[in-house]
Amino acid sequence: MLRRSLPGGLKLLVRVERRPEVTPRYSIIVSLGMLLLAFLASGLIFQLLGFSALHIYRSFFTALLSPIMLEEVFRRSAPIILASIGLCYSYRMGFWNIGAEGQLYMGMIAATGVVVLHSAGYGTGQHLLLPTVIAASMVAGGAWGLVPVILKVRFGANEIITTLMLNYTAILLADFLVHGAWKDPAGYGFAQTVQFPSTARISIPGVSDAVAYLVLAMAVTVLTLLVFKFTVFGFESKIVGLNIYASRYAGVGISSILVRGVFISGALAGLAGLIVVSGLIGRLRPGASPGYGYHAIIASMLGGLYPPAVFFSSILFGMLVTGGDLLQASLQMPKSGVEIIMAMIFLATIVAEFVKRHRLTIVVRGRGVVA
Amino acid sequence: MTLESLSFVEAILTSAVSAGTIYLIASVGECVTERAGVINLGIEGIMAMGAVTSFIITLAYGHLAAILTAALVGAVFGLLHAFLSVSLRLNQIVVGLAITWLGLGLSAFMGTPEVARDLLKSLNPAVPEYLAELKQAPRLPEVRVELIAGVPIVGRALFSQNVLVYAGLASALLFWFILFRTRWGLSLRSVGENPALADTAGVNVFAVRYLAVIVGSALAGVAGAYLFIGYQPFWVENLTRSRGFIALSLVILSSWSPLRAIAASFLFGGVESLQFRIPLRGFGAETPQLIMMLPYVITIVTLVLISLASRGRIPAPAALGKPYSREE
Numbered sequence: 001m002l003r004r005s006l007p008g009g010l011k012l013l014v015r016v017e018r019r020p021e022v023t024p025r026y027s028i029i030v031s032l033g034m035l036l037l038a039f040l041a042s043g044l045i046f047q048l049l050g051f052s053a054l055h056i057y058r059s060f061f062t063a064l065l066s067p068i069m070l071e072e073v074f075r076r077s078a079p080i081i082l083a084s085i086g087l088c089y090s091y092r093m094g095f096w097n098i099g100a101e102g103q104l105y106m107g108m109i110a111a112t113g114v115v116v117l118h119s120a121g122y123g124t125g126q127h128l129l130l131p132t133v134i135a136a137s138m139v140a141g142g143a144w145g146l147v148p149v150i151l152k153v154r155f156g157a158n159e160i161i162t163t164l165m166l167n168y169t170a171i172l173l174a175d176f177l178v179h180g181a182w183k184d185p186a187g188y189g190f191a192q193t194v195q196f197p198s199t200a201r202i203s204i205p206g207v208s209d210a211v212a213y214l215v216l217a218m219a220v221t222v223l224t225l226l227v228f229k230f231t232v233f234g235f236e237s238k239i240v241g242l243n244i245y246a247s248r249y250a251g252v253g254i255s256s257i258l259v260r261g262v263f264i265s266g267a268l269a270g271l272a273g274l275i276v277v278s279g280l281i282g283r284l285r286p287g288a289s290p291g292y293g294y295h296a297i298i299a300s301m302l303g304g305l306y307p308p309a310v311f312f313s314s315i316l317f318g319m320l321v322t323g324g325d326l327l328q329a330s331l332q333m334p335k336s337g338v339e340i341i342m343a344m345i346f347l348a349t350i351v352a353e354f355v356k357r358h359r360l361t362i363v364v365r366g367r368g369v370v371a
Numbered sequence: 372m373t374l375e376s377l378s379f380v381e382a383i384l385t386s387a388v389s390a391g392t393i394y395l396i397a398s399v400g401e402c403v404t405e406r407a408g409v410i411n412l413g414i415e416g417i418m419a420m421g422a423v424t425s426f427i428i429t430l431a432y433g434h435l436a437a438i439l440t441a442a443l444v445g446a447v448f449g450l451l452h453a454f455l456s457v458s459l460r461l462n463q464i465v466v467g468l469a470i471t472w473l474g475l476g477l478s479a480f481m482g483t484p485e486v487a488r489d490l491l492k493s494l495n496p497a498v499p500e501y502l503a504e505l506k507q508a509p510r511l512p513e514v515r516v517e518l519i520a521g522v523p524i525v526g527r528a529l530f531s532q533n534v535l536v537y538a539g540l541a542s543a544l545l546f547w548f549i550l551f552r553t554r555w556g557l558s559l560r561s562v563g564e565n566p567a568l569a570d571t572a573g574v575n576v577f578a579v580r581y582l583a584v585i586v587g588s589a590l591a592g593v594a595g596a597y598l599f600i601g602y603q604p605f606w607v608e609n610l611t612r613s614r615g616f617i618a619l620s621l622v623i624l625s626s627w628s629p630l631r632a633i634a635a636s637f638l639f640g641g642v643e644s645l646q647f648r649i650p651l652r653g654f655g656a657e658t659p660q661l662i663m664m665l666p667y668v669i670t671i672v673t674l675v676l677i678s679l680a681s682r683g684r685i686p687a688p689a690a691l692g693k694p695y696s697r698e699e
Contacts, residue, residue: 049481050489096464151671155678156685160412160464161620162674165667168613172667176660298472301465334483336608339476346469347455354459 013363022356030356031302031349038348042341051333059330060323069322071210075280077318078213079104079272079289083296084314085217085224086268088305089261090145092228094241097262099148099163100269101293102170103141107270108277109174110140111200112193112284116182119194126199133200133274141270142263144170149262153255167293175286182284192285196278209279217311220268225307237261269293290321298346317342383641383648384528388536391640393418393598395539397618398625398632399546400590406550406627407583408563408690409456412467414591415615416474417448421595423478426606427487429508429599431495437508438535438596445592448474449585457580460694471615479608482506487606506606508599511535535597540633542590547629559583563688566695576695591615613667620670624677626686642669 004012043053063069083100090097111133117123123132147166151157177193184194204212228234236257272292277284295317303310324338397414404411421441428437448470455466480486487503502508511533520530529540550556561569562579570576598610621639625631643666650656677685 045477049486050493098468151675155675157671157674157678158620158623161616162671164613164616165670168667169664172660172664176658179660180658294472297468332485334480334486336476336479336483339472340480343469343473343476346472350455350461350465350469351459354461 034348034352038344074210081217081314082272084299086265102167103266103269104273105170106144107137107141107273110136137270137274138267142267145266386644387641391637395636397594400587404587413470416471417591418595419478421592422599425596441596446589449588453584
């Protein structure tokens with residue numbers, strides 16, 4: 001609370017109170033308002049660093065809305081949607097999985113491993129290749145997620161630190177493989193693996209890649225919504241997140257729910273990795289993901305862990321990633337400019353939580369103005 | 372020991388202290404912050420900001436200005452963290468991650484040759500612009516403490532380093548003394564253990580937490596400056612490579628004591644310097660990635676060992692991570 005005497009005998013009283021209830025409509029308005037503020041604040045930073053914010057945003061959005069770029073936006077949104085929907089499983093249980101990037105890399109590594117073996121003449125026939133790479137990427141991503149959850153449950157190791165460390169480990173492992181054993185012998189010395197055959201790619205006959213990926217991402221989103229709303233597991237995972245001690249008394253096996261939830265998280269990140277290596281770039285190479293697993297963290301929070309909202313906020317991040325490359329190509333502006341916008345969106349998202357739950361009362365000489 | 376192996380041990384120790392100072396300065400700051408009950412996951416990004424600041428300011432105005440500006444930039448980020456986590460009582464984990472994100476993004480942006488060049492030009496037009504495009508700055512000179520530096524094995528490691536190494540050691544001693552031997556320290560620790568009780572006893576919980584976060588963040592800024600001008604004076608994007616997060620786990624390893632942070636940091640400095648030593652002996656010269664994994668894998672192993680050693684009762688400050696409000 002703040003009390004001040006104003007000149008002219010006026011009294012100013014500013015009070016911040018908890019808002020009794022938050023309607024969904026109010027919540028959406030606040031989120032969108034804060035999103036706008038994030039773009040304004042980033043624009044201010046660009047302006048301070050000597051760039052014209054207006055010019056940046058104008059070329060950014062006019063370029064993105066062209067049909068070709070829109071297709072690219074959807075292609076690149078797909079891994080973000082899958083990973084961020086996956087993260088919803090972790091976050092609703094209160095498990096701070098920052099490791100989607102590492103889990104995504106493990107998915108890429110496993111899928112590529114299958115393809116490298118296949119091209120060397122081992123393993124499955126053509127018709128079984130797709131199911132094999134899907135299974136491999138999902139199991140690898142899920143298994144990589146199990147490491148921090150087991151360390152947490154067995155040893156109380158902080159999952160934020162362990163997942164971050166495992167990200168670097170996975171990225172370095174991918175680097176190691178593409179520079180060494182998995183390097184394409186016919187690749188003119190470039191550090192990259194063989195190309196994925198078309199039989200190892202997710203596609204729907206008759207439609208473009210972008211549409212196929214979106215259909216897959218949408219299916220995962222809807223399925224997740226149903227799991228959260230209508231299954232025992234969905235209910236239990238929410239209870240774990242709400243209050244870990246109460247649920248222990250209620251007889252919920254916390255460890256097994258954590259393990260299952262984080263495995264699903266990792267598996268979806270792994271599947272996102274498959275889309276990156278099989279579809280977006282066609283092979284594994286260093287820096288294959290520009291940070292899709294990290295973008296997914298903000299996207300899932302911006303969407304309030306509500307799958308349909310997370311779906312759309314992930315598309316916003318797909319736009320930002322695609323737009324970052326455009327900035328570099330057309331405006332000679334560093335690509336990392338979009339990282340600033342993303343950070344501002346992150347900050348705006350968490351401040352929005354405060355704004356939604358509180359209201360500001362400003363009283364001047366007894367006459368109340370409620371904002 | 373032969374003379375050759377003696378100098379090898381000496382070289383290892385010297386680089387362990389040199390690399391370890393990055394962790395030392397950051398983890399001493401984080402000890403102070405966490406002892407007041409606030410966890411700052413933003414130090415990774417603040418270190419990156421400290422590094423990019425020291426890169427540009429060193430070129431424009433020299434080392435001293437660079438170190439001070441890095442501390443100031445760190446403090447400003449700390450102020451933002453404190454406002455969000457202490458005043459608005461938002462989740463400290465999410466606030467920290469957002470600050471890290473901002474720091475990494477902003478530093479990557481400012482460090483690119485075009486932006487760094489423009490910044491340098493507007494700060495000090497007398498300095499030739501191409502210096503920023505080379506992405507380098509002069510390294511901090513070594514200051515040899517005569518007489519003691521001649522002591523075999525540890526002499527060179529501890530007393531033939533640059534001034535920030537000494538400052539790092541001094542800050543560990545200073546903050547250990549403040550935390551455990553003064554009234555201020557007692558108030559700060561009481562805020563981290565039981566803020567409601569400290570409040571009743573007349574301690575201003577909010578002021579203490581603000582100060583602890585700002586001091587810790589300023590030190591993280593200096594750690595970033597050391598990382599650049601004291602350790603690796605060549606700018607690359609993502610220069611910090613999760614060292615801030617490793618420093619966070621070192622705070623746990625040193626059970627929230629700046630004094631024990633010295634040992635923990637130099638130990639990890641040793642691990643980090645192995646990356647450059649092992650390939651010299653033949654292994655991993657072609658593909659160093661497996662050796663580069665060492666710090667990350669060892670961090671995870673360390674967390675497990677701490678848990679085993681303390682039988683699951685890690686002595687964290689009781690109110691760590693919990694926002695304080697008078698109403699509840």
